[in-house]
Amino acid sequence: MRIIITFFTLLIMMIDSNLAAASDIEGVRLYRSPDRTRIVLDLDDSIDHKMFVLESPARVVVDLADADLKTNFDSIKLDVTPIDRIRTGKRGKNHLRLVFDLKEEVNPKSFTLAANERYGNRLVIDLYDFRVPVSKSLSDIIKTDNRSIVIAIDAGHGGEDPGALGPGKILEKHIVLKIAQYLKKLFDEDPDFSGLLVREGDYYLALRKRTAIAQRYRADFFLSIHADAWTSPSARGASVYALSTKGATSETAKFLANRENRADLIGGAGSINIRDKSADVAAVLLDLSMTATLGSSLTAGEYILKNIGSLTRLHKKRVEQAGFLVLKSTDIPSLLIEAGYISNPQEARKLSTPEFQKKMALAIYSGVVQYYLDHPPPGTALSKNLSKRQFIYIVERGDTLSEIAASYKISVSRLTSHNKLISQQIRVGQKLMIPTK
Ligand SMILES: [Zn+2]
Structure with missing residues (x-):
């Protein structure tokens, strides 16, 4: 009998605490990307919310059911966003209202993300700009005659997704953006090439969005830059990966592809539905066109690997292959480059210095240039300038x-x-x- 009472007491306590449990808003982050402002609320539990727009003055209102504000918005920088001010207030006994006063109208979208290995429950509010700032005009890049070779440079991760973590709070997303920026500069300085930064700041881009940007600018080559992590701190060396349409060439390649592919879950791609029927059909069609570009990817990868090899130790001495999602949705020759192991204290230190980042960029640039000198695409300035370059x-x-x-x-x-x-x-x-x- 005593056991039964205890059980019931426990049950009532559980129901009671469930009823009273409000979701705490424990933190807030803001990321500005070229086309939207993303606000992420960290929650200790799942939450119900409602979002709507009010006019004159323009504002976005988010009502949160059973929520407690355990943080404040004071430290959030709003200067490059369409937000003028963020206000909060209690509604009724348990509800919370967030009001975003706006400087200009936006197109808002919101969704929740379940807890994963890196974060707890989150509510994501995306405020899309109506006027999308374009960093480079299409007509500048796309010329039919005498055009420059466009290299899309994709710094992995970003925003909500920090990528691999190194000692001393070194984050992959920051290191790879630096290398990508140096790389873009090298290509832009070269009269026969043009560098396109896929990610320009600290924000997340869905994997398929990254290749979509490269395709929009008709990139000739797609390079995704990463820095590896491994459970053992002794793992080290740089590697170059191409897509595999069959399987992975090694367990490391397979493990890495699985981890990089999870970026969308961590970064919050939002409405991505990989099981979508038409997406499946599209993927098959892309796989077919990819076999044609895979040969170019592997060949160019060897040139890059050779150059990186003269700069730093290599993890594997040939171009590895695995099913990377970021390389999958493109018919552009593409490679994923792991600049080194951020989990290795020595390499992490090296990777975070501008000197090494510049040398890594130079090695990648050199590999790409050498590949194109041997395989000049017709109609490009390079094909005409070959003799001059020599x-x-x-x-x-x-x-x-x-x-x-x-x-x-x-x-x-x-x-x-x-x-x-x-x-x-x-x-x-x-x-x-x-x-x-
Ligand atoms: Zn990565």
């Missing part, structure tokens, strides 16, 4: 890089990057290509 200076005794650069009225860095030089040391008899721009 203009050669033979180093003589007593020459220095800075003197050679000065005599051709170009910068040392331009000469270094053009010749894919990892260091500034030159030797007598060495052939240097002189850039034409």
Whole structure:
């Protein structure tokens, strides 16, 4: 009898606490991307919410049922967003109202995300701009004749999804964005190439959105930049991966593909439905067109791997293959580059220095350029400039890089990057290509 009473007491307590349990809003983050402002509320439980728009003055209202505010919005920077002010207030006994006073009208969307390995329950509010700022006009890039080769550079993760975590709070998303920015600069400085940054700041982009951006700008090549993590801190080295339409070439490749593919779950892609029928059909069609580009991906990957190999230790000495989602939805030759192991304290330290980030960018750039010098696409400026790019200076005794650069009225860095030089040391008899721009 005593046991039964205890059981009932426990049951009543459980029901009682369930009824009273409000969901606490424990934190808030804001990410600005080119087309929207994302507000993420961290919750300790699931939540019911309602969102609507009010006009004159324009505002978005979010009503949260059974919610307690355990944080404040004071530290959130609103200066580059359409939000003027965020107000909160109690409604009735348990409900909470958030009001976003707006500087301009937005198109709001909201959804909840269940807890995962990185975060608890979340409510995501996306405020889409009506005027999407375009970082580069299409007509600038897309020319039919004498066009530059467009390299889409995708810095992995971002925003809600930090990627791999290294010692000392080093985050993959920050390191890969830096490498991507250096890489874009190298391509932009090259008269025959043009760099396109897929992710331009600290925000999340769904995996399929990343390739959609590359396709929109008719990129010739898609490079996704990452930094690896492994349970053992001794794992190290850079690797280059291509898509596999069959299976993974190694367990590491398979493990990595699984982890990178989970980014959409962590980053909150929102309305993605992979089981969608038409998406499945589209994927099959894309798989077919991809087999044609896979050969180019693997060949270019070897050039890149060779250059990275002269800079840092390689994890695997050949281009590996696995089913990466970010490489899957494109008919553009594409590679995923892991710049090193962020979980290895030594490599993490190296990866977070601008010097190494620049060298990594230079190695990737050099690999891509060497690949295209051997495989120039018809109609591109490169195919016409091949002979000019081959203009050669033979180093003589007593020459220095800075003197050679000065005599051709170009910068040392331009000469270094053009010749894919990892260091500034030159030797007598060495052939240097002189850039034409
Ligand atoms: Zn990654």
